[in-house]
Amino acid sequence: MSASPIHIEGVDKVFNSAAGELVALKEIKLEIPAGQFTCLLGPSGCGKSTLLNAIAGFALPTRGTIRTGAHAVTGPGPERGMVFQEYALFPWMTVEQNVAFGLEIKGLDKAAIAATVARLLEMLSLGDFRQRFPKDLSGGMRQRVAIARVLALDSPIMLMDEPFGALDALTRRNLQDELLRIWAATGKTIIFVTHSIEEAIYLADRIVVMTYRPGTVKRDVMVDLARLRDPAAPDFNALKRELGQLVMEEQQRHHNDELRMAAVD
Numbered sequence: 001m002s003a004s005p006i007h008i009e010g011v012d013k014v015f016n017s018a019a020g021e022l023v024a025l026k027e028i029k030l031e032i033p034a035g036q037f038t039c040l041l042g043p044s045g046c047g048k049s050t051l052l053n054a055i056a057g058f059a060l061p062t063r064g065t066i067r068t069g070a071h072a073v074t075g076p077g078p079e080r081g082m083v084f085q086e087y088a089l090f091p092w093m094t095v096e097q098n099v100a101f102g103l104e105i106k107g108l109d110k111a112a113i114a115a116t117v118a119r120l121l122e123m124l125s126l127g128d129f130r131q132r133f134p135k136d137l138s139g140g141m142r143q144r145v146a147i148a149r150v151l152a153l154d155s156p157i158m159l160m161d162e163p164f165g166a167l168d169a170l171t172r173r174n175l176q177d178e179l180l181r182i183w184a185a186t187g188k189t190i191i192f193v194t195h196s197i198e199e200a201i202y203l204a205d206r207i208v209v210m211t212y213r214p215g216t217v218k219r220d221v222m223v224d225l226a227r228l229r230d231p232a233a234p235d236f237n238a239l240k241r242e243l244g245q246l247v248m249e250e251q252q253r254h255h256n257d258e259l260r261m262a263a264v265d
């Protein structure tokens, strides 16, 4: 399966809640070329997950369209794989069975499944843990299994919702490096949601900074730094300051909104 560009055109998402309409996304327009590593960055509540879920086809836009190549997204599809923050593994299956699951559903023969699973477990340093159950793994290992599971399906587009948010700093950096290696080796399109400015700069070709409610594109930044990037380098830090200012403005709007709502209560 080869990657197609993603076209997001005039996307709004409105939720109806007890408190009335909540406009989570407003007029999002993005063209994401095949193979690009894009991070969606912004404070809590700016609609990053809503946009990712719309691309995944889990929750369709209220207005506007999302297409991969010529195909409108009308629901989940095999060309788009999702990795969630909560590892979303089957607890009753071993590592090996978790990774094999999607391939069995696809009806691949046993030998092909075994070869793919062995290759991916090796790639993600899980070879020695293939008989373990998720409860017997660390958070970092569980997240590796979740990544292996999506890679097994070979979706050209990987959607990742704060996949490393719950991990300690060292594990997080290791997995970021592994993800960059996989991305370079496979040419997949990755859309990665994060709160972390440093994580976005470390990983992305492009960072889309979103505004707090309604979620719009505040700034669309190409990251022109050579990889592997050094978070201590002056150009890395200059970009971190610039993005930090943008995110802080939106955090402040979030904070003001909360104060306003508390005053109404």
Ligand SMILES: Nc1ncnc2c1ncn2[C@@H]1O[C@H](COP(=O)(O)OP(=O)(O)OP(=O)(O)O)[C@@H](O)[C@H]1O
Binding pocket: 015, 016, 017, 022, 024, 042, 043, 044, 045, 046, 047, 048, 049, 050, 051, 195, 213
């Ligand atoms: N199913 C829903 N029903 C009602 N409101 C929702 C629903 N899903 C999200 N929202 C609201 O939409 C807004 C955007 O939420 P979303 O989860 O996309 O933000 P986010 O940027 O991903 O935040 P976080 O980083 O905290 O996950 C929030 O105000 C949230 O409360």
